[in-house]
Amino acid sequence: MDNARLELEKAVLATKLPPNMYMFRDMGTSNAHLLIGARTNAKNVYTLKIMLKDFPSSAPVVYTTKPLKDRNGNDLEVSHELHNYGTSDGKTRICHCPDSSWTPRVSLYRVYIKCRLWLECYEIYLRTGQSIDTLINEINRQGGNPTR
Amino acid sequence: MKCIYIDKDEALTFLYSEDNHIEGQSYEWEGEDVVHVHTIAQPHAFGHVTSAYWHKSVLPTAIPSQEQYHIVVFSDNEAKAYYVNSKFQSEECKVKFIPSKDEMFSRAKGILEVDILSDKRVMIIGLGSFGSQIAIELAKAGVGEFSLFDFDRVELHNLARHTCTIKDLGRLKTNAIKDAIIGKNKLARVDLFPININEHHTLMDKEVAKADLVICATDNNQSRFALTKCLLKNNKVAIFGRAVTRAEGGDVFRHRPGGPCYNCLVGSQAYAMAAEEITNRSQLPAYVSEEEANAMIQVGLSSDIEPICNLIVKLALVELSKGQNSGIESLENELEYDYYIWANRRERRHVGWAPFNNAKNMPTILKWYGARIAKDEHCPSCSSNTVLDLGEGLNDGVLSENFEGIELDTEE
Numbered sequence: 001m002d003n004a005r006l007e008l009e010k011a012v013l014a015t016k017l018p019p020n021m022y023m024f025r026d027m028g029t030s031n032a033h034l035l036i037g038a039r040t041n042a043k044n045v046y047t048l049k050i051m052l053k054d055f056p057s058s059a060p061v062v063y064t065t066k067p068l069k070d071r072n073g074n075d076l077e078v079s080h081e082l083h084n085y086g087t088s089d090g091k092t093r094i095c096h097c098p099d100s101s102w103t104p105r106v107s108l109y110r111v112y113i114k115c116r117l118w119l120e121c122y123e124i125y126l127r128t129g130q131s132i133d134t135l136i137n138e139i140n141r142q143g144g145n146p147t148r
Numbered sequence: 149m150k151c152i153y154i155d156k157d158e159a160l161t162f163l164y165s166e167d168n169h170i171e172g173q174s175y176e177w178e179g180e181d182v183v184h185v186h187t188i189a190q191p192h193a194f195g196h197v198t199s200a201y202w203h204k205s206v207l208p209t210a211i212p213s214q215e216q217y218h219i220v221v222f223s224d225n226e227a228k229a230y231y232v233n234s235k236f237q238s239e240e241c242k243v244k245f246i247p248s249k250d251e252m253f254s255r256a257k258g259i260l261e262v263d264i265l266s267d268k269r270v271m272i273i274g275l276g277s278f279g280s281q282i283a284i285e286l287a288k289a290g291v292g293e294f295s296l297f298d299f300d301r302v303e304l305h306n307l308a309r310h311t312c313t314i315k316d317l318g319r320l321k322t323n324a325i326k327d328a329i330i331g332k333n334k335l336a337r338v339d340l341f342p343i344n345i346n347e348h349h350t351l352m353d354k355e356v357a358k359a360d361l362v363i364c365a366t367d368n369n370q371s372r373f374a375l376t377k378c379l380l381k382n383n384k385v386a387i388f389g390r391a392v393t394r395a396e397g398g399d400v401f402r403h404r405p406g407g408p409c410y411n412c413l414v415g416s417q418a419y420a421m422a423a424e425e426i427t428n429r430s431q432l433p434a435y436v437s438e439e440e441a442n443a444m445i446q447v448g449l450s451s452d453i454e455p456i457c458n459l460i461v462k463l464a465l466v467e468l469s470k471g472q473n474s475g476i477e478s479l480e481n482e483l484e485y486d487y488y489i490w491a492n493r494r495e496r497r498h499v500g501w502a503p504f505n506n507a508k509n510m511p512t513i514l515k516w517y518g519a520r521i522a523k524d525e526h527c528p529s530c531s532s533n534t535v536l537d538l539g540e541g542l543n544d545g546v547l548s549e550n551f552e553g554i555e556l557d558t559e560e
Contacts, residue, residue, distance in 0.1 A: 008534060016538075018551050037554035041547065049559035055345065056528065057377065058370035065557040102461070103414050103537075104528045112538030116547050135245050 054103035063091040081131040150241040152229040154182045156248040174200040174218040266292035270357035273297045275321040277309035279365035281457040287329040288493040295339045309450040362386040376410040395448020397491035398456040408521040485518030
């Protein structure tokens with residue numbers, strides 16, 4: 001990510017989120033990432049790690065910094081139903097945008113919002129057993145969000 | 149009578165050398181009475197390989213005993229060739245020359261001024277069914293220098309649409325296409341980069357800077373977006389081409405400095421975002437099952453992508469020879485659109501198009517349609533006034549905005 005884009009992203013985040021909620025780290029290295037906090041409507045707190053290696057040319061890889069569990073208490077495994085790429089090294093990679101739909105216009109703030117929606121879907125899945133895929137399709141159909 | 153093909157450039161090199169005798173190799177297409185003789189061993193030999201002895205003026209006094217061989221003798225400004233069998237019986241052969249550089253493209257003279265192209269460098273990213281055909285067509289037209297990018301190898305499922313053949317199975321596509329280029333233009337200079345361009349942006353930038361033209365024939369937007377950045381930085385022309393689902397159609401986009409970039413195109417109404425043809429597993433998310441992947445990977449026919457490659461080649465030749473009395477100047481004023489769309493069949497995206505036999509003034513299949521794409525004044529790549537997508541409407545006020553007490557997990 002070049003400096004101009006980084007400044008643009010920082011300016012957006014500064015208007016949307018409190019400064020203690022996010023942190024750019026290791027910029028200029030292949031491990032460049034944004035740590036960003038997320039609190040769901042059920043008041044559970046997660047930290048998302050948004051990798052910036054090829055951003056904005058490609059959709060950034062997003063992990064939760066702690067492993068997410070399925071309804072049986074096991075680490076989430078790669079699954080279409082649960083829209084994730086599995087858990088390894090203590091973190092779960094979530095799917096927030098198919099590569100074919102990505103454009104460099106998408107801001108990190110939008111990625112954050114998509115991940116927030118994913119987390120809401122994940123918590124509904126934990127409560128009800130509905131698949132994240134079903135919930136996301138519902139979001140796309142309604143143009144809204146899963147809690148509606 | 150056997151016919152012996154002699155490489156004229158190799159023969160001249162030998163004649164101007166201090167050597168009176170050298171040993172090379174001959175390659176015989178068995179049963180066809182056709183032999184190609186060379187002063188040096190060829191990298192990918194074909195046919196039956198035997199020795200070839202090259203001589204100036206006189207025959208050698210002793211030739212090692214072996215089953216059979218060929219002899220080429222230059223005497224009195226004439227080349228003669230002989231086949232010698234295992235009983236030392238010789239038979240004179242007919243001699244034909246593989247033309248030298250100057251003669252190689254003589255048939256294109258007057259159609260296309262090939263001298264203009266011999267110093268041009270074309271960078272081709274992606275050597276699949278598109279890139280491989282385009283590379284060879286440009287070599288045939290006389291383009292003299294190439295940089296080829298592809299990390300993939302030739303696999304069985306490629307063969308139906310690829311220029312490579314069964315004998316290339318398992319080879320790096322870069323190497324196989326280099327051989328095909330050299331087969332058409334033996335003096336072409338070809339640099340090979342068997343790497344994933346998405347992981348080597350610095351190298352991509354360096355090579356873009358050296359190229360006269362870039363052809364982007366990849367199957368993903370990640371490489372197209374990354375390339376766009378390099379094109380804008382280096383003020384280079386590029387042509388992007390792709391097929392849409394099952395090659396029911398395709399599109400071609402030309403980026404020129406100062407004009408709309410690939411990102412401007414993607415944000416335009418004309419572009420079909422999700423219609424990309426899926427040709428291999430790597431284009432799908434890892435969690436897609438094998439069954440789903442098999443249903444989603446649907447490729448079209450080679451004849452469906454050929455017209456798209458053909459337009460890319462024409463656009464490339466126009467760009468490479470622009471303003472230089474090339475013989476194809478008239479195309480400069482006609483192929484002036486940024487974006488071109490083609491339909492092979494009236495399916496999916498093109499289902500509403502008119503039937504070919506009753507199209508009247510409506511768009512129909514098997515015809516090119518050009519469009520001008522406006523520069524996006526808020527483009528994230530080529531505008532200094534970028535406006536980002538903040539996802540307005542996604543949240544719709546339902547996600548809690550209570551941020552108090554959130555502590556980042558920085559220990560991961």
